[in-house]
Amino acid sequence: MIIKPKTSTIAKNAMHISIKNVLMVKVTVTTDMDFFRRILSVSLDTFEENAASYEISANPGNVPDPASLDSDESIRQINENPDVRQVLHIAFGVILKRMGDELRVMLRNNSDIYRDYLVKHIGRHIKQLKGM
Numbered sequence: 001m002i003i004k005p006k007t008s009t010i011a012k013n014a015m016h017i018s019i020k021n022v023l024m025v026k027v028t029v030t031t032d033m034d035f036f037r038r039i040l041s042v043s044l045d046t047f048e049e050n051a052a053s054y055e056i057s058a059n060p061g062n063v064p065d066p067a068s069l070d071s072d073e074s075i076r077q078i079n080e081n082p083d084v085r086q087v088l089h090i091a092f093g094v095i096l097k098r099m100g101d102e103l104r105v106m107l108r109n110n111s112d113i114y115r116d117y118l119v120k121h122i123g124r125h126i127k128q129l130k131g132m
Helices: 020-032 035-046 047-051 071-080 082-089 090-111 112-128
Strands: 002-005 015-018
Touching: 015 020, 015 112, 020 035, 020 071, 020 082, 020 090, 035 047, 035 071, 035 082, 035 090, 047 082, 047 090, 071 082, 090 112
Parallel strands: none
Antiparallel strands: 002 015
16 A cells, blocks of 8 residues: 555645555465466566556566565565565556456455455554554
8 A cells, every 4th residue: 555645636635545456465475475476477577568658667677586485585575675566566457367367266265364464554554644
């Protein structure tokens, strides 16, 4: 989720909140590392095509080889490496097209894990909003 000042409105302190598909990817890391590695591989393989319609600063050279990642390192990379997040984010349409059925089944079978990630993620941002 990204919380940022909304520039398309003149309302003072208006906030734009969007939930990233990265939470779904975290569920995949938690439940099926082979599937996550395939998602990241497709994201890297289609980076140039995906990046053509985005203005981003991601450098796919800063994304570790999917085969070298275990689940702990994958979560760390998703949380701390903006290149990983951007590469995954801009590939989400391709991922849905190529692996959408498998992703939906995985999420349906692990909805409790997804819900837990979502509650924690939104909770952190609600605390930020309360501090404004």
